Each structure stands twice: as C-alpha cells, then as structure tokens.
Amino acid sequence: MHDTQHPDVRAGAAPTGPSTAYRWGSLGPDDVEAWSRLVNHVAEVDGTEEFYQPEDLAEELTGHGVDPARDTWAVWAGEELVAWTAVGCPTTPDHEGHGRAHLEGGVRLDHRGRGLGRALMDAAEPRAAQLVSERHPGRPGHLSVGAGLVGSSAQAMLRSRGYADVRWFDMLARPLDGVPEIPQVPAGVRLTAPGPEHEDAVREAHNLAFRDHWGSGPVAPEPWHERWVARSARPSLSTLAVDEEGRVLSYVLVGEWVERHAYVNLVGTVPAWRGRGLAATCLVRTIRQSVDAGSYDVIELDVDSDSPTGATRLYERLGFRRTLQTVAMRRALPL
Structure with missing residues (x-):
C-alpha cells in the first residue's frame, strides 16, 4: 500500500464517515x-x-x-x-x-x-x-x-x-450457437489471425477506420503495442481481412476479461472498403473461432449507439442483442 499523502489532496480534506478514518x-x-x-x-x-x-x-x-x-x-x-x-x-x-x-x-x-x-x-x-x-x-x-x-x-x-451526457454505449451479447457459415471474401482478400507482423498495419487501419468516430483519435505506436501484447488479448480468436499487398482492410480484435466470455475490443473497416461486408465476414469468423475454442459461452462487444457506420444493425443481424446501456459524460476545459 502507498500511504504517502497525494499532492493533490489537502491534508485533512478527505471525508470520513461515522467511526471511519480513511x-x-x-x-x-x-x-x-x-x-x-x-x-x-x-x-x-x-x-x-x-x-x-x-x-x-x-x-x-x-x-x-x-x-x-x-x-x-x-x-x-x-x-x-x-x-x-x-x-x-x-x-x-x-x-x-x-x-x-x-x-x-x-x-x-x-x-x-x-x-x-x-x-x-x-x-x-x-x-x-x-x-x-x-x-x-x-x-x-x-x-x-x-x-x-x-x-x-x-x-x-x-x-x-x-458534466453533461454526450453519448450512450450499448453492450451487446451473442450466445455461441447457430453461427452462420463464413461468407465468401472478395478476390484478392484473405482472412487470417493477427500475428506480430501485423501490429503496425492494424494500427494504421484502425486510425483510418475511426477517423470519423466520435471521441476517437489516432493511437500512437506505444499505447497500441501495449494493447497488442496485453494479457487479455486473444489473437487466436481475432480476425483480419488482408489484401495481396499485406494491407489490413478490416479487423476484429478480441480479448478475454471474464472467464468464458470472449469480448470484441475493436471492429473496423478502412473507409475505402466499407459496404462490402468485410466487417461482418471477419466477425463471423471470430464467432466461429470462439465456438471452436470450446472455452467460451458468449461473445460480447460495446458499440456507440450513434455509430456513423450503422454498426448496431450489423451486430443485430449477426444475432447480438443489447444487454445494458451506459452513458459517457464530458466537461469542457477553459482555454
């Protein structure tokens, strides 16, 4: 335990309850x-x-x-x-x-x-x-x-x-049954699990894919690497759609935070490839990978309820249903 008085807390400012010293x-x-x-x-x-x-x-x-x-x-x-x-x-x-x-x-x-x-x-x-x-x-x-x-x-x-309410996020979940077959990908595109060699290419694709998403910004290499190699990351469940030159066109990155729950951390498609079903194809492959692993009962994700790509409709078509909704709040800082 670290008991040093924090510099931003005035001595004696911490509140106490009845008979409780903090x-x-x-x-x-x-x-x-x-x-x-x-x-x-x-x-x-x-x-x-x-x-x-x-x-x-x-x-x-x-x-x-x-x-x-x-x-x-x-x-x-x-x-x-x-x-x-x-x-x-x-x-x-x-x-x-x-x-x-x-x-x-x-x-x-x-x-x-x-x-x-x-x-x-x-x-x-x-x-x-x-x-x-x-x-x-x-x-x-x-x-x-x-x-x-x-x-x-x-x-x-x-x-x-x-602070004011600015956005709402839906948690969606899908049981691992009734999974459709993986759709055919366009010519010149292949599906694969991410490996170490894909780290920067996926980061570049993510920064392109989320350029028009609320609250997002480009992710720098250092925090992206930490996410890529995190304990929770499950590359064996994740899916990339890659073209013949190795460019990442769409991606689904999965983690495990709770035992037997696969959690989709990120889904994205670069703008030039939207509308061709790549995200859905990657997600179906990931769902099937989760089934085949035998270690999961459900797959979950969170989505901006006002996503500019209409992501919620995609997820609902694939059998995801909302389980809860959370709210994000903001307060502007003075210039």
Whole structure:
C-alpha cells in the first residue's frame, strides 16, 4: 500500500464517515489484488459488467505516459481499499483537434454517501486538466467520464460538477450457437489471425477506420503495442481481412476479461472498403473461432449507439442483442 499523502489532496480534506478514518495514497503494484476486488465489486453492484483481473490492472499502472504516484488515488479503510480514481491523457489529440483526459473510479457501496466520490474528483480533475495542458498546449480540451448505467448516482454527481451526457454505449451479447457459415471474401482478400507482423498495419487501419468516430483519435505506436501484447488479448480468436499487398482492410480484435466470455475490443473497416461486408465476414469468423475454442459461452462487444457506420444493425443481424446501456459524460476545459 502507498500511504504517502497525494499532492493533490489537502491534508485533512478527505471525508470520513461515522467511526471511519480513511487513509489516502496512490495505487502501486502491491495493490492490484485489492484494486481488482474493489473494481469488480463496483461492477457487480452497479450492473456495468466492467470486471478486471489483477494482471490487467497491473498493466494499466505501467502504461505509456502513466505516472501512478500522480495519476491515481486510493482510499483505504484499514486494510480494505474502499475508493479509487485514475486519470489518463492520450498523447495524440482526437480527430477534432482536441486534447482530452479520461477519469475513472469507484466507491464501495457501503462507503457511499460520505463524500468520497466528490473528494476524489476534487483531487483528480486538476491533474487531468494539467495533463491536457501539457500534452496539448493551445488546443481546446475536455474531461470525460464513464458514468455507468443511465440514472446512476455517479451520473447525478457528475452533473452537479458541470458534466453533461454526450453519448450512450450499448453492450451487446451473442450466445455461441447457430453461427452462420463464413461468407465468401472478395478476390484478392484473405482472412487470417493477427500475428506480430501485423501490429503496425492494424494500427494504421484502425486510425483510418475511426477517423470519423466520435471521441476517437489516432493511437500512437506505444499505447497500441501495449494493447497488442496485453494479457487479455486473444489473437487466436481475432480476425483480419488482408489484401495481396499485406494491407489490413478490416479487423476484429478480441480479448478475454471474464472467464468464458470472449469480448470484441475493436471492429473496423478502412473507409475505402466499407459496404462490402468485410466487417461482418471477419466477425463471423471470430464467432466461429470462439465456438471452436470450446472455452467460451458468449461473445460480447460495446458499440456507440450513434455509430456513423450503422454498426448496431450489423451486430443485430449477426444475432447480438443489447444487454445494458451506459452513458459517457464530458466537461469542457477553459482555454
């Protein structure tokens, strides 16, 4: 545990509940088991299904541009981690030329209503704004937060801090039965699982595919590599559509965050190849790979409910159905 007073938290500012004294610090490698328990508790009680293993959280602490001592906050009651938050700021602006930082966190159910969420935001927001200013000087910027399910207590708290609802995301799921045959691909195109040699080509395809997607920006090589080799990555389930010159035209990248659940992290098609069924073909192959692996019961994904490519209709045609909806919120930073 890291008990050093965080520089963004004033001494004595951390709230306390009845007969509860809280210790504030930052998150480190020794805390990932407790952090995972808290994250999964919050996912359970709030119904978001955002579960993480300790190994996945350990990777977050070593991510490109992350300084855990300055970018994370942990609140302990005795030996139990009861609240946390973290900030991240990509080094590249989004496709609208804006700098952006993302805040995430949570509070144990039995420690809510004591001001911990507000105190965490008081600590994290200045650091997030500082990162945007340092990495994107002179650009407009904003802070974004995933507020959980519509109507959550987090959503109400964030509104009181000036955040507004800006987007809704649907989680879709499909059981691994009744899978159609893989459609025929166009001449000169082949389907394959991604290998190390495809890493940069897929990144380039992704940056092209998501150029017109809300909230996205080009992914730099370092964070892309971390995603490519992450513990959760499942290249054997993933699918690429590649042309004769080795260019990636469409891709489905899969991870495993929860046992027996295959999760589609990313789906995209470069603009010149949209409308030819490549994403659907790649996704059908991935579904069949998940069936053949024998280690999964369901395949899931999240999709922007206002996706410019009409992705939700594609997924519904392939048997996916919505299981929950979450809301993203934003607050503009002053120039």
